[in-house]
Amino acid sequence: MITNRRxxxxxxxxxxxxxxxxxxxxxxxxxxxxxPAGAAPSEVAEGAAEGTITVWAMGAEGExxxxxxxxxxxxxxxxxxxxTPVPWDAAHDKIATAIAAGDTPDVSLVGTTWMxxxxxxxxxxxxxxxxxxxxxxxxxxxxxxxxxxxxxxxxWYTETRVLYYRTDLAEQAGITEPPxxxxxxxxLAEGVQQSGAEWGIYLQPGSTGAWQTFMPFAWQNGAELVExxxxxxxxxxxxxxxxxxxxxxxxxxxxxxxxxxxxxxxVDNKVGAFFSGPWHMSLIRDAGGEDGTWTxxxxxxxxxxxxxxxxxxxxxxxxxxxxxxxxxFVEYLSxxxxxxxxxxxVSALPTTSEAWETGELAEDAMLATFGDQLEDAQSPPTxxxxxxxxxxxxxxxxxxIKAGLPPADAASAIQAGAESIGTGN
Amino acid sequence: xxxxxxxxxxxxxxxxxxxxxxPARRSGTSPARRRESxxxxxxxxxFLALFAVFxxxxxxxxxxxxxxxxxxxxxRSPLAVGVVGIENYAQLLGDDRFxxxxxxxxxxxxxxxxxxMACALAAAVGLNSIPRLRGLFRVGxxxxxxxSIVAAAVVWRFLLQPDSGLLNTALGWIGVDGPRWLEDTTWxxxxxxxxxxxxxxxxxxxxxxxxxQTIPNEVLEAGQVDGASRWQRFRYxxxxxxxxxxxxxxxxxxxxxxxFFEEPFVMTQGGPxxxxxxISLYVYEQFGFGNYGFASAASYVLFVLIVGVxxxxxxxxxxxx
Numbered sequence: 111m112i113t114n115r116r117x118x119x120x121x122x123x124x125x126x127x128x129x130x131x132x133x134x135x136x137x138x139x140x141x142x143x144x145x146p147a148g149a150a151p152s153e154v155a156e157g158a159a160e161g162t163i164t165v166w167a168m169g170a171e172g173e174x175x176x177x178x179x180x181x182x183x184x185x186x187x188x189x190x191x192x193x194t195p196v197p198w199d200a201a202h203d204k205i206a207t208a209i210a211a212g213d214t215p216d217v218s219l220v221g222t223t224w225m226x227x228x229x230x231x232x233x234x235x236x237x238x239x240x241x242x243x244x245x246x247x248x249x250x251x252x253x254x255x256x257x258x259x260x261x262x263x264x265x266w267y268t269e270t271r272v273l274y275y276r277t278d279l280a281e282q283a284g285i286t287e288p289p290x291x292x293x294x295x296x297x298l299a300e301g302v303q304q305s306g307a308e309w310g311i312y313l314q315p316g317s318t319g320a321w322q323t324f325m326p327f328a329w330q331n332g333a334e335l336v337e338x339x340x341x342x343x344x345x346x347x348x349x350x351x352x353x354x355x356x357x358x359x360x361x362x363x364x365x366x367x368x369x370x371x372x373x374x375x376x377v378d379n380k381v382g383a384f385f386s387g388p389w390h391m392s393l394i395r396d397a398g399g400e401d402g403t404w405t406x407x408x409x410x411x412x413x414x415x416x417x418x419x420x421x422x423x424x425x426x427x428x429x430x431x432x433x434x435x436x437x438x439f440v441e442y443l444s445x446x447x448x449x450x451x452x453x454x455x456v457s458a459l460p461t462t463s464e465a466w467e468t469g470e471l472a473e474d475a476m477l478a479t480f481g482d483q484l485e486d487a488q489s490p491p492t493x494x495x496x497x498x499x500x501x502x503x504x505x506x507x508x509x510x511i512k513a514g515l516p517p518a519d520a521a522s523a524i525q526a527g528a529e530s531i532g533t534g535n
Numbered sequence: 536x537x538x539x540x541x542x543x544x545x546x547x548x549x550x551x552x553x554x555x556x557x558p559a560r561r562s563g564t565s566p567a568r569r570r571e572s573x574x575x576x577x578x579x580x581x582f583l584a585l586f587a588v589f590x591x592x593x594x595x596x597x598x599x600x601x602x603x604x605x606x607x608x609x610x611r612s613p614l615a616v617g618v619v620g621i622e623n624y625a626q627l628l629g630d631d632r633f634x635x636x637x638x639x640x641x642x643x644x645x646x647x648x649x650x651x652m653a654c655a656l657a658a659a660v661g662l663n664s665i666p667r668l669r670g671l672f673r674v675g676x677x678x679x680x681x682x683s684i685v686a687a688a689v690v691w692r693f694l695l696q697p698d699s700g701l702l703n704t705a706l707g708w709i710g711v712d713g714p715r716w717l718e719d720t721t722w723x724x725x726x727x728x729x730x731x732x733x734x735x736x737x738x739x740x741x742x743x744x745x746x747x748q749t750i751p752n753e754v755l756e757a758g759q760v761d762g763a764s765r766w767q768r769f770r771y772x773x774x775x776x777x778x779x780x781x782x783x784x785x786x787x788x789x790x791x792x793x794x795f796f797e798e799p800f801v802m803t804q805g806g807p808x809x810x811x812x813x814i815s816l817y818v819y820e821q822f823g824f825g826n827y828g829f830a831s832a833a834s835y836v837l838f839v840l841i842v843g844v845x846x847x848x849x850x851x852x853x854x855x856x
Contacts, residue, residue, distance in 0.1 A: 210611065230608040316807070534825075
C-alpha cells in the first residue's frame with residue numbers, strides 16, 4: 111500500500127552494507143581510505159583520444175549531448191562517445207550504486223551539491239592540471255569542483271540567481287534604476303506593492319531549497335558558512351541577514367506561502383519581484399509576461415553583491431576504462447565555442463568567461479546580466495553533509511517566518527544543528 | 536488457513552508425525568520419502584535463494600549497519616567503517632525531530648485506523664444490503680486504491696487549495712472561511728489523514744464485504760425471528776462473526792499506516808514546520824542525506840514498533856473469540 115519509493119533508497123544502502131554486517135567484528139575506519147585528497151593529479155597522454163568513452167548525463171543536457179559529441183568524434187576519429195541519458199531523479203542513486211560496485215562510466219555529469227560526497231568516496235579522478243586550465247572558468251562554478259583543496263572535475267554549465275522585477279510597476283512608484291543595495295531593494299518591494307502588486311516580493315519561506323534564496327543575503331552581508339573545518343553559521347552577519355530576510359514578511363511585503371506559481375503570479379500583479387535563475391526568463395514569457403514590463407538585475411550589494419551558483423560538473427571516475435579519453439572529451443566540452451554551441455541547443459549557461467564575450471550571450475542584455483552576476487557568485491561548501499545542513503537551515507528559516515522564532519535563536523539552532531551533523535570528514 | 540488444510544500439503548505432515556513416533560523413526564525415512572523431500576528442497580530453492588539475497592540479506596545487513604557509522608562516502612570501502620555500538624540508537628532517541636515524527640505517526644495511526652475501518656465497514660454493510668448497482672459502487676470505492684498516488688495528490692491539492700479550491704469554495708457558500716489546509720500546522724495532518732482514509736477505504740471495504748457474505752443468512756434470520764432489531768442484529772451477530780475479518784483489516788491497515796509515507800511525501804514533504812513528518816519520511820530523509828548507519832537504526836526502531844503493536848492487536852482482538 112505505502113512503500114515503494116522508500117525501498118529504493120533502502121536497497122541501495124543495504125547493498126553497500128551487506129558485506130559490512132558479515133564482517134562487523136573485523137572492521138574499522140582506516141585513515142588512509144578516508145583521505146583520498148592530496149594525491150597529485152596524473153597527466154593525460156598526448157594526442158587524439160581513442161577507444162570508447164562512456165558518458166552519463168542527465169536532463170535536457172543529457173539528451174542533447176550526442177549532437178555535441180559528433181564534433182568531438184570528427185576531431186578524434188578513433189574515439190567513440192556513448193552517451194547514456196539518465197533522469198535527474200535517479201541520477202544520484204545510480205551513480206552511488208555504480209561507485210559501490212566499481213562499475214562506473216568513464217565520464218558523468220554530477221550535480222554541484224553532490225561533489226563533496228562523491229569525491230570523498232575516493233571514486234573521482236583529480237582534474238589533470240596539464241589539460242584543464244582553471245583560469246578559463248568563473249571562480250564560483252569552479253569552486254564547486256574543489257573538495258579539500260583538490261579539484262575533481264570541470265564545471266560544465268552553470269546557473270546563478272538574479273533579481274526579477276516588474277519595471278512598469280516600479281516606474282509608477284518612481285523607481286527607474288535597479289536596486290543597488292538592501293535599502294533600495296526594500297524600497298523597490300514597497301514601491302511595486304503600492305503600484306498594485308499584491309505582494310512586493312516573493313522569497314521562499316522555508317521548505318526544501320529555501321536556503322538557496324536566503325544564502326545570497328548572508329553572503330552579501332559578509333557571512334562565511336565554513337571557516338576551515340568549522341561551521342560559522344551564527345555570526346552577527348548571519349543573524350542580520352536573517353533579520354533582513356524576515357523583515358519582508360514582518361512588514362507584509364512577502365507572502366509566507368510556500369506553494370506559489372511564481373511566474374503566473376508575477377505576470378498577474380500578485381508578486382512584484384523575486385529571485386531566480388535563468389530558466390524563469392522563458393517561463394515568464396510563456397506565462398504571458400510582455401517584454402518591457404519586467405527585467406532582470408544583478409543582486410543588490412551590501413558588503414558585496416554575491417549570488418548563489420549551481421549547475422552541473424563533469425567528472426571522470428578512477429574506475430574509468432578510458433580515463434585519458436574521458437578527460438579529453440571533458441576538455442572538448444569546456445571549450446568556449448563548444449559551450450556556446452551547447453547554449454544554443456539547451457540554453458545551459460557556459461562556465462568559461464570567454465564564452466560570454468561573443469554571440470547571443472553577450473548581445474542579449476538580460477542574459478548578459480547573468481554573465482555579470484557569475485563574476486560574483488558563491489556555491490555552498492563542498493562537504494558531503496551539506497544537503498543535511500541545508501535542510502536544517504530550511505527548517506529554521508521556516509520557524510523564523512511562520513512561528514516567530516527570533517533570528518538570533520534560529521542562527522544558534524542552525525549552528526548547533528550543523529555542528530552535530532559535522533562536515534563528514 | 537482453512538484452504539491449506541484441504542490441500543495436499545497436510546498429507547505429508549501427518550505422515551511424518553506418525554513416522555516420527557518411537558523407534559520406527561530412522562527406518563521411516565524410506566528412499567522414496569528422501570527423494571520426495573529432496574524434490575521439495577529443489578522446488579523451494581529458487582525462492583529461498585531469492586529470499587536470502589534480496590530480503591533476508593539486506594534486512595540483516597541493515598541491522599549490522601545500524602551499529603556502524605557508515606555513510607554514503609564509504610561506498611567504495613563498506614568494510615572500513617567504525618563500529619559505534621548503540622550510539623545511532625541513542626542519538627536517534629535524543630533527536631526532537633524523531634519524536635515529532637513518532638508523535639505524528641501515532642496520531643495518524645490512532646485516528647486514521649478506526650476512521651478507515653468504520654468508513655469501510657459502513658460502506659461494506661451498505662453495499663451488502665443493496666440489491667442493485669453493487670458492482671458500480673464497489674468499483675467506485677475501490678478506485679482510489681488502484682489510482683496512482685501522484686495523480687490523486689494533484690487532485691487533492693486542487694481540492695484543498697486555499698483560495699480557489701473546491702472545499703474552501705463550498706465552505707464559503709455556508710459562510711465559513713476555510714483554513715489553508717496544507718500550509719496550516721493544525722490542519723495539515725488532518726488533511727493527510729482524510730486523504731489516507733479515502734485512499735485505503737476501498738481495500739478494506741472489499742475485504743469486509745467478503746467477510747459479510749460468509750455470514751449465513753440463517754443466523755440473521757434466526758435473530759430476526761427472536762425479535763432482534765436491525766442494530767441489535769448488527770451489533771450482536773454480524774460484528775462478532777466478522778471479528779477475524781476485522782482483525783485482519785486492523786493488522787493490515789496498521790502495518791501500512793505505521794509506515795505512512797506517500798501522502799506527506801507528495802503533498803507536504805513533511806511540512807509545514809514538520810507537522811506531517813512521519814517516521815518513514817524521517818528514515819527516507821536520513822538515507823537521502825547519506826547517513827546509512829543512522830537511517831538503518833531508525834528503520835529498526837520502526838520495525839520493532841510495528842511488531843510490537845501488531846502483537847498487541849492480535850491479543851486484543853482475539854481474546855473474546
